[in-house]
Amino acid sequence: MGKKYFKLSEDVAEGFWCLGHPLDSEGRELEDPWQYTGGKSAHFKEQVRLPVDVEGEARDFSHAAFGTPVVHSRLAALFKELTPNDVELIPVEVDSHTGPYFILNAIRLLPCVDVEASEEVSYYTAEDGFPEKVGTLSSLLGMRIDPSKVGDAKVFRPSEWEVALIVSEDIKEAMERAGITGAKFKEVTGPSTANPARRAEMKKRGELRDQARAAREAVWKGLGTLEEDFVISMVLGGDWPSGSQAWRVIRRPSGNTLVVTDGLSAPFADILDRPTAGFGFELAMETPEPLPDLEKSWLVQLLERVGNELAGHEKLRGALERGTLSMEVDGSHLPETLLTPEGRVAVLLGLATESLPARFTVPGGDVRLVTVKALLPSELKWLLQQGRGGAAELARRFTEAGDGHVSRSWRQPVV
Numbered sequence: 001m002g003k004k005y006f007k008l009s010e011d012v013a014e015g016f017w018c019l020g021h022p023l024d025s026e027g028r029e030l031e032d033p034w035q036y037t038g039g040k041s042a043h044f045k046e047q048v049r050l051p052v053d054v055e056g057e058a059r060d061f062s063h064a065a066f067g068t069p070v071v072h073s074r075l076a077a078l079f080k081e082l083t084p085n086d087v088e089l090i091p092v093e094v095d096s097h098t099g100p101y102f103i104l105n106a107i108r109l110l111p112c113v114d115v116e117a118s119e120e121v122s123y124y125t126a127e128d129g130f131p132e133k134v135g136t137l138s139s140l141l142g143m144r145i146d147p148s149k150v151g152d153a154k155v156f157r158p159s160e161w162e163v164a165l166i167v168s169e170d171i172k173e174a175m176e177r178a179g180i181t182g183a184k185f186k187e188v189t190g191p192s193t194a195n196p197a198r199r200a201e202m203k204k205r206g207e208l209r210d211q212a213r214a215a216r217e218a219v220w221k222g223l224g225t226l227e228e229d230f231v232i233s234m235v236l237g238g239d240w241p242s243g244s245q246a247w248r249v250i251r252r253p254s255g256n257t258l259v260v261t262d263g264l265s266a267p268f269a270d271i272l273d274r275p276t277a278g279f280g281f282e283l284a285m286e287t288p289e290p291l292p293d294l295e296k297s298w299l300v301q302l303l304e305r306v307g308n309e310l311a312g313h314e315k316l317r318g319a320l321e322r323g324t325l326s327m328e329v330d331g332s333h334l335p336e337t338l339l340t341p342e343g344r345v346a347v348l349l350g351l352a353t354e355s356l357p358a359r360f361t362v363p364g365g366d367v368r369l370v371t372v373k374a375l376l377p378s379e380l381k382w383l384l385q386q387g388r389g390g391a392a393e394l395a396r397r398f399t400e401a402g403d404g405h406v407s408r409s410w411r412q413p414v415v
Contacts, residue, residue, distance in 0.1 A: 003147045004169040006185040010063040016182070018054035019064035019094065022103075025049060033066040036090070037165075039109030039157035047091045048103060058097055059182030061175075069104040069165060070094075075180050076102040082171060083154040106165055108156040110149060113137075115160075117144035117192035120202060125210060131228070137161055142193035164188075201272060208267040208275055208363075209242055215362040216262060216282070217248075219369075223356065224252040239311040241278030242266035247300060256406065258286045259300055261307045265367040277364035279317055283307055283349075284356055285372040286406050298334050298409055305329040306347055306372055320370065324350040324391040326383055335409040338374055346380040348373045351395050351405040371405035373398065382415040 022030045025047060035042045050064050060072040071079070076089050090103040115121050119142020124133040140161050150156070154168040167175075172185050220226045227249040238245055240263050250258040261283040267276045283303060291297040309329055310316050319325050331338065331345040338345045351371045352358065359366050375383070383390045397414040398404055 002189065003150070004187060004189050005145060005147065005150065005166050006169065006172050007143070007188050008061075008069075008165045008167045008172075009184055009186070010061060011182055011184040015056050017052050017056040017058055017062065017097075019062055019068075019070060020051040020053040021065045022068060023049040023051065033068070036068045036103050036105045037066065037157070037162060039106060039159065039162050041107050042088060042090060042103075042105050045088070045090055047093060049093045049095070050101075051095050052097070055096075058094075060180045061182040064103075067163060069106075071102055071104045073100045073102065074178065075175070076100075076104070078174055078178060078180075079104060079155065079171075082174060086153055086155040106155045106157050108153045109159045109162070110151075110153060110156050111159045112145040112147075112149040112156075113140070113158045113160040114144045114146045114192075117146075117194055118142050119193040119195065120198070122202070122206070143188050144190075144192060145188050147189055204272045205267075205269060208272070211275065212265070212267050212277070212362045212364060213262075215360075216265065216367075219357070219360045220248055220250055220260060220262075223258060224250040226250050238308065240264060240266065240307075241268045241276075243269050245304075245307070247303065249294060252286065254288070256286050256288045257291055257294070257299075258284060259294075259303055260284045260369075261303065264307060264311065265362060265364075267364055275362070275364035277362050277367055279311070280365065281317075281320070281368040281370050283310075283370050283372050284405075285374075286356075287408060288406065289408055298338075299407065302329070302334060302345060302347070302374060303372060306349070320349060324348060324395065326375070326380070326391060328380070337410045338376065340377045340380060346375040346377070346383075348375055348383075348391060348394065351398065353405045356405070372407070373405050374407040374409070376411070376413045378413045379415050 022033050024030060030044055035044065060075045062070045064070050070092060079087050080089065086106060086108050088105040088107055090105060092101040092103055094101050118140060121137060122139040124130055124136055124138045137160055143161065143164065145158060154171050156166055158164055166188060175183055242263055244263060246262040248260050248262045252258050264282050265278040265280060268278060283306060285299055285303045287299055291299060294300060306329055309327065326346060326348050328344040328346045331343050334345050349370050349372055351373050353371060357369055359368050379394065383394055401414050
């Protein structure tokens with residue numbers, strides 16, 4: 001019978017404690033909080049302090065912030081006895097709890113993931129914006145490892161997927177006999193979980209996504225200097241066509257900063273027999289203002305909210321297809337100069353401009369590049385009073401004032 005191995009993780013449940021960011025003895029956050037999950041010896045081995053972010057019942061095995069494994073002394077003793085060369089035990093003081101406790105740092109890193117036997121795998125590409133990760137795994141579901149590559153290790157991390165903490169069957173059984181609380185095990189050996197049909201679907205989905213991404217990137221590069229390694233806030237989930245959201249940053253020849261959505265025109269994840277262009281548009285927002293913390297800037301927050309509103313409401317997308325569109329979004333943490341009395345921010349979408357293309361092409365069809373212009377509260381009030389034709393007149397006034405589609409957090413109103 002072959003050796004069995006298991007992924008060891010915390011059994012998350014209500015009523016139990018939640019441990020926070022590792023601190024030093026002076027209460028300062030450790031500069032490298034990931035050092036206890038990388039499969040190598042830690043460089044900070046002095047006593048660590050852990051705050052309790054959520055009070056609750058303590059357990060023998062827990063995860064602190066950054067996936068840091070924390071064990072009670074009785075579980076630490078078990079590891080020290082059964083596998084002393086595979087782990088480091090870093091002393092820990094847990095606020096308001098008697099221990100002793102230790103960080104369990106697995107110091108063996110082994111190349112052992114069986115990619116072909118695993119259920120689903122994805123890899124980073126150059127288009128993801130993380131050049132140092134290209135070719136490495138970006139996601140791994142139904143992981144399987146090759147036991148022949150493990151040797152005598154009983155506790156280790158796979159070098160291809162360091163986030164997983166793996167233990168041998170005898171470690172699992174010893175923990176179960178000791179009645180260790182807080183741990184759960186998932187076997188990573190045994191028959192392959194890979195589904196050939198699903199693998200083929202994943203491959204096709206990836207091909208369609210990459211083709212569309214390359215086409216968009218060619219357009220972005222034509223608008224200025226694209227920050228290759230800057231993909232803002234890649235978010236999984238939501239209502240965007242491919243199930244992921246991203247924003248790209250372009251430095252314009254004028255010195256302005258242009259931020260564009262990168263995925264509203266991505267192929268629909270559930271259509272694999274042909275290329276599609278998602279919702280058929282991307283959003284563009286430009287400003288001459290400095291944005292020192294770009295990812296948290298007012299412009300990116302506003303663009304994100306507008307994109308999510310459009311992605312989630314078909315009626316708004318239909319109205320946008322007919323031309324310009326004004327809309328309001330939540331104004332939390334946005335400049336006060338843009339806030340309406342109700343605490344919202346208004347934008348005008350679809351202003352024409354000669355400095356940006358109105359449309360471009362991806363394998364799934366034509367994509368409209370829709371400009372987003374932040375409105376001042378007085379301009380929104382005026383626009384709502386005008387009715388039909390108001391948007392066109394407002395656009396004319398913006399052009400006459402010399403700003404056009406460009407947004408600012410403060411300026412003189414044009415009404």
